[in-house]
């Protein structure tokens with residue numbers, strides 16, 4: 001029995017923001033905040049540029065607006081994020097035999113056995129580039 005399991009954990013970076021930037025490239029490099037600006041709204045996700053101001057997911061929208069008044073707010077569209085997530089699942093399925101979707105932006109990839117022929121780290125790097133592309 002092979003006790004040396006090789007599992008890749010692939011977690012998309014600022015996934016909702018990445019989907020929005022793909023749709024509207026002019027958002028690149030800007031403090032984008034996904035969420036509702038209503039009184040009880042919260043931040044669902046935000047770009048790294050927004051994180052520099054201390055914003056993080058689950059933060060009340062009011063606080064986020066104080067920390068980053070020039071932030072670009074987008075309500076977000078879960079249907080679009082779900083579709084993009086399926087696209088990633090399909091890319092991974094074409095490349096590796098055993099994957100498990102853990103959440104909308106996370107997958108586990110079992111490389112056990114394959115790693116003898118193809119390094120796990122090398123594979124992870126290549127999968128990452130394929131998804132980004």
Ligand SMILES: [Mg+2]
Nearest residue numbers: 011012013105
């Ligand atoms: Mg993530």
